[in-house]
Amino acid sequence: MSEYVRIGRLEGAELVAGGRTHHPQGPDSGWYYLPTIFSNARNDMRIAQDEIFGPVLTVIPFDTDDEAVALANGTRFGLASAVHTRDIKRAHSVAAAMRAGTCWINTYSQWDPGVSFGGRNASGYSREFGPEVMNSYTELKSVWVELPTG
Amino acid sequence: MSDLLSRSSTVITRGELFIDGRWTGAAQGGVYTTVNPADGTVGAQVADGSAADIEVAVQAARRAFDEGPWPRMSGHQRARILLAVADLIERDGEELARLDTLDMGKPIAHTREENGPIAAAVYRYYAGLASQLSGSTHDSMGSAFVYSLREPLGVVGAITPFNAPVMLSATKIAPALAAGNTMVHKPAETTPLSALKIAGLFAEAGLPEGVLNVVTGTGAGPGTTLVAHPGVDKVAFTGSTQVGQEIIRGSADTLKRVSVELGGKSANIIFADAYLEEAIEHAFIGMFYSSGQVCIAGSRLLVQRPVYDQVVDALVRRAEATVPGDPMIRTRGSARWLTRRSSSG
Numbered sequence A: 001m002s003e004y005v006r007i008g009r010l011e012g013a014e015l016v017a018g019g020r021t022h023h024p025q026g027p028d029s030g031w032y033y034l035p036t037i038f039s040n041a042r043n044d045m046r047i048a049q050d051e052i053f054g055p056v057l058t059v060i061p062f063d064t065d066d067e068a069v070a071l072a073n074g075t076r077f078g079l080a081s082a083v084h085t086r087d088i089k090r091a092h093s094v095a096a097a098m099r100a101g102t103c104w105i106n107t108y109s110q111w112d113p114g115v116s117f118g119g120r121n122a123s124g125y126s127r128e129f130g131p132e133v134m135n136s137y138t139e140l141k142s143v144w145v146e147l148p149t150g
Numbered sequence B: 001m002s003d004l005l006s007r008s009s010t011v012i013t014r015g016e017l018f019i020d021g022r023w024t025g026a027a028q029g030g031v032y033t034t035v036n037p038a039d040g041t042v043g044a045q046v047a048d049g050s051a052a053d054i055e056v057a058v059q060a061a062r063r064a065f066d067e068g069p070w071p072r073m074s075g076h077q078r079a080r081i082l083l084a085v086a087d088l089i090e091r092d093g094e095e096l097a098r099l100d101t102l103d104m105g106k107p108i109a110h111t112r113e114e115n116g117p118i119a120a121a122v123y124r125y126y127a128g129l130a131s132q133l134s135g136s137t138h139d140s141m142g143s144a145f146v147y148s149l150r151e152p153l154g155v156v157g158a159i160t161p162f163n164a165p166v167m168l169s170a171t172k173i174a175p176a177l178a179a180g181n182t183m184v185h186k187p188a189e190t191t192p193l194s195a196l197k198i199a200g201l202f203a204e205a206g207l208p209e210g211v212l213n214v215v216t217g218t219g220a221g222p223g224t225t226l227v228a229h230p231g232v233d234k235v236a237f238t239g240s241t242q243v244g245q246e247i248i249r250g251s252a253d254t255l256k257r258v259s260v261e262l263g264g265k266s267a268n269i270i271f272a273d274a275y276l277e278e279a280i281e282h283a284f285i286g287m288f289y290s291s292g293q294v295c296i297a298g299s300r301l302l303v304q305r306p307v308y309d310q311v312v313d314a315l316v317r318r319a320e321a322t323v324p325g326d327p328m329i330r331t332r333g334s335a336r337w338l339t340r341r342s343s344s345g
Helices: A002-011 A065-073 A088-097 B002-007 B051-066 B075-091 B093-104 B108-130 B165-178 B193-205 B221-228 B241-250 B276-292 B305-320
Strands: A014-017 A036-039 A056-062 A080-084 A102-105 A138-146 B017-019 B022-024 B031-035 B042-047 B144-152 B155-159 B182-186 B212-214 B234-238 B257-261 B267-270 B300-304
Touching (some): A002 A014, A014 B305, A056 A065, A056 B276, A056 B305, A065 B300, A080 A088, A080 B276, A088 A102, B017 B051, B017 B193, B042 B093, B042 B193, B051 B155, B051 B212, B051 B221, B075 B093, B075 B108, B075 B193, B093 B165, B093 B193, B155 B165, B165 B182, B165 B234, B234 B241, B241 B257, B267 B276, B300 B305
Parallel strands (some): A036 A056, A056 B300, A080 A102, B155 B182, B155 B234
Antiparallel strands (some): B017 B022, B017 B212, B031 B042
């Protein structure tokens, strides 16, 4: 965590929140890290490309729809995505353009056991949830039955 | 902690694996100690299973598949057991919540949801599919009539991460068992307790011996053995991209099937015309739920320039107002926990 905060600063992003550990129960107790936000980052920075798997948010500005989609897809991963807009046309066109297994429109993190979930590229190629998963836990066998002719 | 131990089933104090329907010590007799990331105190004594234990567990799962009743039952019969487990998960949801919070520090309010009603919903959903496996019929170019059958694979190995232990094992155990497979589950080293508890609930629900085996342990040895084992037909993994790649490579010699749910760097786009208050809340929770230790964390936030400063200022205020606290008493807000190992996705 601390290493990525150091990297983000070196890369020129602006640390606007967090960036340090927290010890509510004494200096040597527990493993906490404050919610950390980097602003004015670029998509080619490591803090925008590496999965940190901790509380670090990287915020990047954009101007146009095309630019937003290009930034969103500018990653080796492809698990989830989201778009927030009141424009229904824009929402669905961005959802269609996302190279990810999930796109949320005006929401985030929702799921259901019946709805397929998974990724592409570096996020893996499998799906969990949904009825299709049963195919990945079964073999398909074809049985041929000769029928009487004539 | 003492409250937890005194209230809970004996599972977590045994330091044992669950193999072939029985609690048993690790072959080499080792135990290791889990650590509560909230304060660094000792959590529980857990059996330190090794390759030898994986071997015994795979043999048990193999026997249960090749000779046992589970794959030969109707889907309707398997569904009854999965439905019973869902009820038991809800009955013991508080304990399941506490075990995971103790192991990995997610606030208790979140583990109560995930490990109770939500996990139960996953088991019930796949219980519903157990009786719906079906094939198709075909005409053919020759003189034959053709039909297809959906058959279980055999033994499934599940390797699951620390960040949502009950949920991310339910996504594998529920469909695998619904289809009639048998299993060996290797939970994350840091979060073994709820996996043992779930195995106990399956036993209580009447799952035949050897159908679900749990091997806890440290290091890569047990998982590597499971992936390379010729008696295992499939490995289902959730975790980091790097380990996923190692698993795919390790599965090649035995040509086993592999499912991989790996990492992410998900983008969340906020346009200037968004419902901003909601969008900011989604951006914050989507990123910081469970301390960002979630594969779907929205860790890249793309904000259109006209509202850029407004969104960032609001997120900073939200972050500064979020004070980490004891996960066992925390009822709302997002977690700020880190386990010492953060390699899972």
